[in-house]
Amino acid sequence: xxKYLPKIxxxxxLVTLAIVPSQSQEKSKITPYFQLQYFKVNDQxxxxxxTLSYSMNRxxxxxxxxxxxxxxxxxxNEPLASVITDEKGVAKVALGSDTKLxxxxxxxxxxxxxxxxxxTIDGADSELAIRNVTLEMTLSxxxxxxxxxxxxxxxxxxxxxxxSEEAVIVYVPRMFxxxxxxxxxxxxxxxxxVDFPSDIPGDEKGNITVIAxxxxxxxxxxxxxxxxxxxxxxxxxxxxxxxxxxxxKTPPMWMIITLSILLAGVWGHYFFAIISLxxxxxxxxxxxxxxxxxx
Numbered sequence: 001x002x003k004y005l006p007k008i009x010x011x012x013x014l015v016t017l018a019i020v021p022s023q024s025q026e027k028s029k030i031t032p033y034f035q036l037q038y039f040k041v042n043d044q045x046x047x048x049x050x051t052l053s054y055s056m057n058r059x060x061x062x063x064x065x066x067x068x069x070x071x072x073x074x075x076x077n078e079p080l081a082s083v084i085t086d087e088k089g090v091a092k093v094a095l096g097s098d099t100k101l102x103x104x105x106x107x108x109x110x111x112x113x114x115x116x117x118x119x120t121i122d123g124a125d126s127e128l129a130i131r132n133v134t135l136e137m138t139l140s141x142x143x144x145x146x147x148x149x150x151x152x153x154x155x156x157x158x159x160x161x162x163x164s165e166e167a168v169i170v171y172v173p174r175m176f177x178x179x180x181x182x183x184x185x186x187x188x189x190x191x192x193x194v195d196f197p198s199d200i201p202g203d204e205k206g207n208i209t210v211i212a213x214x215x216x217x218x219x220x221x222x223x224x225x226x227x228x229x230x231x232x233x234x235x236x237x238x239x240x241x242x243x244x245x246x247x248x249k250t251p252p253m254w255m256i257i258t259l260s261i262l263l264a265g266v267w268g269h270y271f272f273a274i275i276s277l278x279x280x281x282x283x284x285x286x287x288x289x290x291x292x293x294x295x
Contacts, residue, residue: 030054032063034124036113038221043134046095048080050113050126053089062089063121069114074104076112076127104129107156108219133163133220137212139196139229146196146231148182150212152223153190162190163220170194171211172232178211202232 032054040046048070052063068091070080080099083091091113095101101109108129117123131154138149148170152163166186171178181200184192202208208231214223244252 028120030063030121032115032121032124033060034113034115034126036111036126036128037216038111038128038130039224040221041224042226048093048095048111048113048128050083050085050091050115051089052085052091052115052124054121062087064089066091066115066121069116071112071114072110073102074110076110078102080111107131128221130221131219133214133223135168135212135214135223135225137210137225137227139210139227139231141231144198146198148194148196148210148212150184150186150192150194151190152186152214162186162188164188164190166190166214166217166220168192169213169215170196171213172200173209173211196231200232201235202230204234204236206230206232206234208232 032052035051037049037051038046039049050068050070052066052068053060054063055061062085064085064087066085066089067082068085069082070091070093072078072080080095081093083093085091104110106129108131111128111130112125114125115121115123133152133154136151138151140147140149150168152166152168153160154163155161164186165188168184168186169180170182170184171180173179179200181197182194184194186192196210200208207228209226209228210231211224211226213225214220216222244250246252246255
């Protein structure tokens with residue numbers, strides 16, 4: 001037994017070396033986060049959006065340059081398009097009015113997106129079932145009270161079916177994001193009313209855009225309807241030419257004075273050093289002449 005022990009240990013080490021690299025290679029593969037979403041804006045623009053990313057050190061990192069395939073149909077095998085993800089890891093495919101989308105047994109559209117993966121990233125896919133919904137919004141003013149009327153419905157056999165008990169959020173655009181101004185739950189008739197605030201600033205003429213949305217709705221996806229009305233407070237965002245501020249072409253006076261003092265101090269030190277060098281050279285020459293005269 002002792003005679004064959006070195007050979008046995010050698011074989012075990014070879015097997016271990018063969019297994020460890022393969023296991024480490026499998027563990028080094030990235031498991032991505034893959035999401036499929038449906039968007040429709042003002043009953044005109046509809047598209048599918050897939051996002052491919054992964055998490056590292058609690059940060060979401062996009063995966064650009066990857067091929068995402070989109071499919072339709074209940075079986076998810078009718079190809080729509082193949083799109084390469086952008087720098088944000090996003091791939092979009094437009095659903096035009098001429099795009100024929102088959103309905104599944106529940107009267108909804110079935111979508112699927114797929115990423116096949118590669119040597120370093122695992123494959124992934126995502127599915128989505130969407131009902132085509134119409135979201136309507138009307139703006140009215142009664143006794144100086146601004147009201148937003150909402151209505152949502154689907155079509156089944158040519159008849160309107162109310163989208164009851166669904167949440168709709170109302171926004172107005174601000175400089176960097178959307179400001180929520182109201183939220184409503186649709187009643188059994190698929191309707192709701194939201195009071196609009198009277199203190200929202202608009203443009204110079206008071207125009208303001210009101211946006212109603214279904215957001216990440218499990219039945220309808222992301223649906224948006226927007227209307228522009230003179231419901232805002234007229235506001236001028238132009239800055240007078242005489243106004244001095246950090247963001248204008250004319251800086252504040254305190255900044256000019258402070259900068260002038262600092263620059264004067266810096267250049268004053270330069271001039272002092274240069275004059276001091278000249279005086280030292282003159283004194284040295286005078287001392288040399290005096291020593292030669294005395295000699």
